[in-house]
Amino acid sequence: MRSIVLAAAFGLCACTAANTSAPAAAPVPAFPAISVATLKTVTQTLSSDAFEGRAPATPAEDKTVSYIAAQFEAAGLKPGNGESWYQDVPLVEITATSKPALTVTGGDQRLTFAYQTDMMAGTRHAVPKVEVSQSDIVLAGYGINAPERGWNDYANVDVKGKTVVVLVNDPDWQQPLGQGDFEGRAMTYYGRWTYKFEEAARQGAAAVFIVHDTEPASYGWNVVQSSWGGPLLDMQSADDGRSNVPVQGWLSNDAARRLLAAAGQDLDALTAAAKQKGFRPVALGLKASVSLQNSIRKQMSKNVIGVLPGATRPDETVLYTAHWDHLGRCGADRTGDDICNGALDNASGIAALVALAKAHVDEGAPARSLVFLAVTAEESGLIGSDYYATHPVYPLGKTVGGINIDVLNVAGRARDMVVVGRGKSELEAILERWSARQDRVVLAEPTPERGYFYRSDHFSLAKQGVPMLYAEAGEDLRDGGVAAGKAAADDYTANRYHGPKDEYDANWDWSGAVEDLQLYYAIGRELAAGNQWPNWYPAAEFRAARDRSRAGQ
Structure with a gap:
């Protein structure tokens, strides 16, 4: 085994509803060697054209x-779902068989908004x-109802x-951090496009x-085109997705200006x-079809689930998560390349797992299981x-926490680490x-x-109460x-x-990834070697869910 060093002796609040003591941090091995060869091979393989962009x-x-x-x-892992490496996820794939067009009447002339150029539209109704x-x-x-x-x-x-x-994002996204009704530049879930669709459904649109x-979207129209240009996937549901708004989509900024101008706005x-x-909402006097x-x-x-079973408390688990999918075939670039390879997003994350x-595995099994x-x-x-998160293989009340x-x-070593959604979880103290x-x-x-806090997989587990850390290298590079x-x-x-140019590059600098x-x-x-049960901070929106799940153990 590698040499053992004591974790830094700073205090850590590891309070839970069931246990308010703060156990001392367990002895932890020193920073290990991370296989750069593995990072390169797995990233390059999964992002090769042979995998066609890894669309589910x-x-x-x-x-x-x-x-x-x-x-x-x-x-050296074991299958993580009984004897299987897999957990089935029931999906429905909804593919447009023709390009839809949005037509608007009621103004001086009939307007037509073209698919891809002016608007993107789809449905989660599996009909x-x-x-x-x-x-x-x-x-x-902004499509928000926040009483x-x-x-x-x-x-x-x-x-x-x-x-x-x-409109996209929160109303106060241009205000300083912490100011305004929606925390200023820190987007809340109300600013996320998924929320806006959910609220429109609740309103019966x-x-x-x-x-x-x-x-305010943080990406260009090209990302909307590539993300919405293929089949739409959703989880299968008893009502075939009818709880969603029948038609969901985006308008380009120019298209929105033309639409509003037709209404004199x-x-x-x-x-x-x-x-x-x-x-107050504005009725535009126009009709859409x-x-x-x-x-x-x-x-x-x-x-896909693998596990390193714990040596003494295998029923208590620590999670590492990353998503394997990307966009598959997408809009072709100028060279005709229509594969969104997703090398960094997120073949690199799977390589990290x-x-x-x-x-x-090289260090040996800790007390708790690593999933x-x-x-x-x-x-x-x-x-x-x-x-x-809603059909857990390992009980969430006994999931200690996780890292997404x-x-x-791949830009080089950084002087900083950035916590996405900082101030929410006690895992930050360990970081x-x-x-x-x-x-x-x-x-x-x-x-x-x-x-970003609402745009990756840690959010799904956070909603169910599991303390999740999503942190990555910052922009202050040691070189430059x-x-x-x-x-x-x-x-x-x-x-x-989200484009065809997210491809593997042999010239990437992996030194920063290794440190991370x-x-x-x-x-x-x-976490896996010790007795800690980190929680969300008291003001975090996920604290109550965590307290309930831990109290049930």
């Missing part, structure tokens, strides 16, 4: 999950045809059967379109008005992790102690308006500083994210 419910899925299970086994005809259009501000914040964009209007147009704007003026509390023809296919997708598994969970359909709305990995740092051993500081995310780090991050977002994975290893090992 395609032939590429079988190849992908088989490869991951084989890598888990080679690393052959969905049609919205001559539906009154209402601009409902605890005194905010209701649907006040005094009935949108049942109507088409709702809403027939269709909902989000107005795209690059800065101005997008900028309405946006400014919608930022103010008390804004759109028809979707669909083919429906139901099948099982798979989460394999490399961490190897490191833990390595590669989930499906993250890109379709966190479906695989949501299914696991989504995109590794801070181990980061100090690497002479690194822990910071809050620099772009909280992008809502913040300027170099920001340039690398901006280049990825603008030119590679050493931190993830140390945190997971400390």
Whole structure:
């Protein structure tokens, strides 16, 4: 075994509803070697064209999950779901059989909004045809109904059967952090597009379109096109998805301006008005029509689960999560490449799971079990992790906590670690102690308006109460500083994210990824070797769920 060092002797609050003591941190091995060869091989393999972008419910899925299970086994893990490496996740795939068009009448002339160029639309109704005809259009501000914040964009209007147009992000996304009704630049779940669709469904809308704007969305229209251009996946449901709004989609900014101009309205003026509390929905005097023809296919997708069983308390588990899926075939770039390979997002995360598994197996089994969970359909709305969180293989009340990995740092070593959603979980204290051993500081995310806390798989488990840490290297690189780090991050977002250029690069610098994975290893090992039961901080929205699950043990 590697030499043993004591965890840093800083205090850690590990309070739970059942136990308010704070056990001392257990002895933890020093930072291990992380196999760069494994990181390279797994990332390059999974992001090769042979895997066709790893779309769930395609032939590429079988190849992908088989490869991951084989890598888990080679690393020394055991099947994590009884005798199986897999957990079935029931998916429905809804594929448009023709390109829909949105038509708008009621103004001086009939307007047609073209698919891909002007709008993206789809449905989660698992039926052959969905049609919205001559539906009154209402601009409902930011599409938020938050009574605890005194905010209701649907006040005094009935949108049942109507088409709702809403703005992206929160009303106060341009205000300083912590100011405004929705915490300023730190996006709340109310700003997330998934929430806006959910609320429109609760209001009974027939269709909902989000107005795209690059800065508050945090990605360009090209990302909307690639993310919405293929089959839509959802979890199978008894009502075939009818609890959702029949038609969901996006309007390009230019399209939204043309639509509003037809009603004698101005997008900028309405946006400014919608930022103010008390804004009331605006009936535009226009009618929308759109028809979707669909083919429906139901099948099982798979989460892949490996486990290193605990030596003395195998019923208590520590999680590592990452998603294996990406977008598959997507809109072709200028070279004709139509495979969204997803090398960083998130073949690199799966490579991290394999490399961490190897490191833990080499050290030997800790007291608690370590579970390595590669989930499906993250890109379709966190479906695989949501299914696991609501159908857990390992009881959530005995899941100590977890670390989510989504995109590794290949820009070089960083001086900082960034916690996505900082200030929510006691796991952050452990991260801070181990980061100090690497002479690194822990910071809050620099772009909280992008809502990353709600965009990866840790969120599914957090909603059920499991303390989850989502932290990654910051932008202050040891070679080049913040300027170099920001340039690398901006280049990825603008030119590679959710596009065909997210491909493996032999010139990547893996030194930063190794340091990050050493931190993830140390945190997971400390939890698995000790007696701690970290919790969410008292003000966190997930604290009550955690207290309930722990009290039930």
